[in-house]
Amino acid sequence: MKKSKPRKAKATTRRKSPAQNAPSPILAQAIQCHKAGDLQGAEVAYRQVLDTDPMQPDALHMLGVIARQSGRAAEAIELISKALSAQPTLAGGWYNLGNAYLDNDEAKNAVASFEKSVMSMPRHVDSRLNLGNALRQTGQMDAALENYRAALHLDTKCFGALLNMGITLVEIDHPQDALPLLERAASIDIANATVHNTLAIAYRAAGRIDAATDSFRHALSLAPDQTSIWAAFANHLETHSPNAYDDTLARNFEKLLDHPTVTPARLARSVIATLVHHPDVKELIARSAPAQTKADFPGTRAADALAAQPLFLKALKSCPLADSRIEQLLTAARRAMLLSHSEDRAQGQRINFLAALSIQCFINEYAYFETSEETQAIPALANLAARAVSDGMSLPMDSIILLGCYRPLSQYPWAEALAKIDLPAPLSEVAQEQIVNPAAEDALKGAIPVLTAVSDAVSQSVRNQYETNPYPRWMRLGANPDHRNMADILKDAPLNLALGDWAAPDRPEILVAGCGTGQHAIATALRFAEAEVTAIDLSLASLAYAERKTREMGIRNIRYAQADILELSGLDQRFDHIESLGVLHHLEDPLKGWEILTNLLRPGGLMKIALYSEFARQDVVYGRSLIANQGYEATPDGIRHCRRAILDRALSGDALAAGICSYTDYYSLSECRDLLFHVQEHRYSLPQIEKALTTLRLEFLCFELTALPGAPGATDGLEVWHDYERRHPETFKGMYQFWCRKPID
Ligand SMILES: C[S@@+](CC[C@H](N)C(=O)[O-])C[C@H]1O[C@@H](n2cnc3c(N)ncnc32)[C@H](O)[C@@H]1O
Incomplete structure (x- = not known):
């Protein structure tokens, strides 16, 4: 969630110290200009004061305020600090210094300044509020909440405290407690889009889906150009479908389908x-x-x-x-x-x-x-x-x-x-x-470099499948506006990985093994800032599709090449991170390919792997046996007939057939072929994956999946998850997607 801004500095709210009771005429003139909004005139006059008295605290302080008002936070910090060194009791000085630190992304220093401000002005609401904001930015959520409460104690209608306390409570997973605060904030400032967006997020987290949808729509009606609200609304709609039609919603969807952050x-x-x-x-x-x-x-x-x-x-x-x-x-x-x-x-x-x-x-x-x-x-x-x-x-x-x-x-x-x-x-x-x-x-196709031969018989048939049906045909991928470095991605949600003994590189070298038509490689290249991605696949048709899309999107940090994972042992390059999603289970001997990839990892390097789950794919197993029994061929016509037979069964109440129709893959030819007609498919259970990890000396880190109510945590062990999966066999319908790593030594 976006951090809300500290309250603005005001030149007019200062309390006078006794020494200032009679300002010099030039200082008085400067203050008058400042109050009237004439920043230029005020600055000239404050500087005249400093010409005769370089440490005059009021002039230094107010020049600092002007610097901050003009967006020069570092200069503001310097000037106000100087003023405070001359007169530590300067009214409003610590408060304005705290705000300048916040503007300069120095939250820790801001906390120290606001603490002094609270001590010198205990009834100053904004000092409490901004101390809360600074503490929240440093991750001290409980202390932040305490200060928001104190601000509300001083002023029950303090909008910033209501909003930011609400945001903080949502962030620490207490949406129910956040709702009354946010609803109060919304009643104070009815036209504030940020409040309605935050309310929507809180409603959603509290399971009040329709209220969330309404609040997002209301927020968008107030701020139709705010990208972050569109992105949050899209995120909401990915998992929660509206159950009605209206023209405004239809127009919202039209805009979302074109939105750069939306897939x-x-x-x-x-x-x-x-x-x-x-x-x-x-x-x-x-x-x-x-x-x-x-x-x-x-x-x-x-x-x-x-x-x-x-x-x-x-x-x-x-x-x-x-x-x-x-x-x-x-x-x-x-x-x-x-x-x-x-x-x-x-x-x-x-x-x-x-x-x-x-x-x-x-x-x-x-x-x-x-x-x-x-x-x-x-x-x-x-x-x-x-x-x-x-x-x-x-x-x-x-x-x-x-x-x-x-x-x-x-x-x-x-x-x-x-x-x-x-x-x-x-x-x-x-x-x-x-x-x-x-x-x-x-x-x-002719320009894609060939890195290895494809000589393994199964690799050849797999390649043929994807030459005819590159997987998948896709139109547009939303670009994540949050282009973050690897260290932050690993430590933040949803991964929350603490890898203290391994420093994530600033420019990670990443291998995407089995990149298909490029969605995967592009998403990875966009996810990790400064990444250098090598993306390989067996299928030239898939790689050419990927290259076209990559160029269209103006992405320059992916290098595509044709290669068989099984032949990559001779590669000179080593990688900080390797991703292979939905690929290894299509090798005749997946462990062999996985081992080759492991050897390409640098010590301490990470891997993200996705493999089919035996539990979750029982409907696919059924579909594959239907295909074998009925002799449907993996041709367009054969796939069309098979699809129809499966739909007919689903409509007449066959639950496994209905399960197949619930995959989006069922609805296009290459994906349906990949789903049901694959020339080579292995499926796994978690104990089998655990065994493979042990054999390869890889350490399991976490699953990457949307949090499920009642499910184990993402970093819980595979045994715990196996137990859960037995009771909830559909959990990994979208594959086991997990992170693991190679030991440092
Ligand atoms: C189901 S697609 C997944 C594509 C991509 N990872 C994604 O998630 O969109 C599997 C891809 O793995 C590739 N593949 C299968 N076996 C491979 C191998 N031995 N070496 C390299 N690529 C392989 C196929 O050509 C195909 O494009």
């Missing part, structure tokens, strides 16, 4: 939860239910209704929409538009829906089920599209965009010619995604 895929669940409550969407979903699909789904009406919803269009272009109701609706709309295409051509607003659908289908890699009637209609549509291109786009663009809803446009011989035309929107957007970007990736 759209993480908000998708909430966006969908809102959209499905829109009356039109609700009705269309009901009409697209499988039993009605064949009869009379109103495709064009659906397209017009959805085209009128900017949030729906934006969401379609942002990430795979992982929801079976939305998939069913879009599959029905796509089918209806294809089958009525010859007599009912899309135009106007409807084209915008078609284009957004085309981008969604490309993002999910054409995971939607296609009937044979549709498959048969596609060649004729492709001919229409080819004619449109050869006629220099004089034909309407709808055929091309509709074709892009079924097949990536890059696969057609005319794609390059199309991309060269100055296309109108929204076809230009579709062409960018489906033709221009894949061509850029193809061009980048």
